[in-house]
Amino acid sequence: MGDRFRGKVAIVTGAGSVGPGVGNGKAAAILFAREGASVLLVDHSLEAAQETRRLIDEEGGSSLPFRADVSKSDECAAMVDECIRAYGRVDVLHNNVGIEIPGGIEDTSEDDWDRTLDVNLKSVFLTCKHTLPHMVRQGAGAIVNISSINGIRTLPALSGAYGASKAGMIALTREIAVEYASKGIRANAILPGMMRTPFVEASLTRAWGGDVEEMMRLRDAMVPIGKQGEPWDVARAALFLASDEAKYVTGTTLVVDGALTSGVRTS
Ligand SMILES: NC(=O)c1ccc[n+]([C@@H]2O[C@H](COP(=O)([O-])OP(=O)(O)OC[C@H]3O[C@@H](n4cnc5c(N)ncnc54)[C@H](O)[C@@H]3O)[C@@H](O)[C@H]2O)c1
DSSP: OOOTTTTOEEEEETOSOSSSSOOHHHHHHHHHHHTTOEEEEEESOHHHHHHHHHHHHHTTOEEEEEEOOTTSHHHHHHHHHHHHHHHSOOOEEEEOOOOOOOBOTTTOOHHHHHHHHIIIIIHHHHHHHHHHHHHHHHTOEEEEEEOOGGGTSOOSSOBHHHHHHHHHHHHHHHHHHHHHGGGTEEEEEEEEOSBOOHHHHHHHHHHHOSOHHHHHHHHHHHSTTSSOBOHHHHHHHHHHHHSGGGTTOOSOEEEESTTTTTOOOOO
16 A cells, blocks of 8 residues: 555546456556545445456455446535545545447437437536535545547547547547646546456447457557557546656646557557
8 A cells, every 4th residue: 555645535437447457547446445545435336336446355455336427417416525524625526327229320320329328428527516615615626527539530430429538538538637637636647548448348248249359459550659558547546646756746737648649649
């Protein structure tokens, strides 16, 4: 156990994972706890949050599972109330929830568009709206939003709604950073590239239906570094941005993608 977050409290949304294994949110929650933070594990699947708690318990960390759908304002308010009730403060808000409904513009129904924007983007507005008054009172806080490189470029699996929601997160992060800079609160976005997580395995199994390992090899081959990233890569970046080591870093984006947005693989 480290102590970079000793005495601090973090809310991690989407702290479970959609399938067996470790996703970006679960990895971040585990690393925050490993560094001494008390972590509110928020997920709309209580079972998924409880599984993350079990892993944190095994390492002697401190966490509490909490069920909430972060696209709903009253549930975000309840989430923050629970954090204050249990831990008395909130130092880190880590917005990790995200869904992707594949499809080009004509294939995307209005319902799917609305749902994607609500779950991926409106949720960040709502969690921040309810958390910021506490951070302002404390005079300190760090917000980390998990966007995607899809917010700055297209990817082979088209999803206009997903890309638009992730681009919106980047703009919203900037707005929050500037509005709250003088109040000691920082906000940054992480743009993961192709990470191998349960989220990706579930989407590929649904969309591809064939040999998922073959699809994984194709994804690896697209990345200049030669392989997809791990959820721990995203979580370590989050740990830095949420920590005091990043005290002068705010309003920016950190791309974690093995050079995928920089160019194609050359050998
Ligand atoms: N894996 C990748 O290649 C990749 C790339 C870029 C960005 N991302 C982003 O990373 C984030 C997710 O990563 P992950 O691996 O942890 O995914 P995951 O799907 O495994 O975990 C997300 C968790 O969020 C929960 N969730 C979904 N909707 C919710 C809601 N409305 N309210 C509360 N909880 C909800 C799910 O139950 C799940 O446990 C997403 O924002 C995704 O867009 C992933």
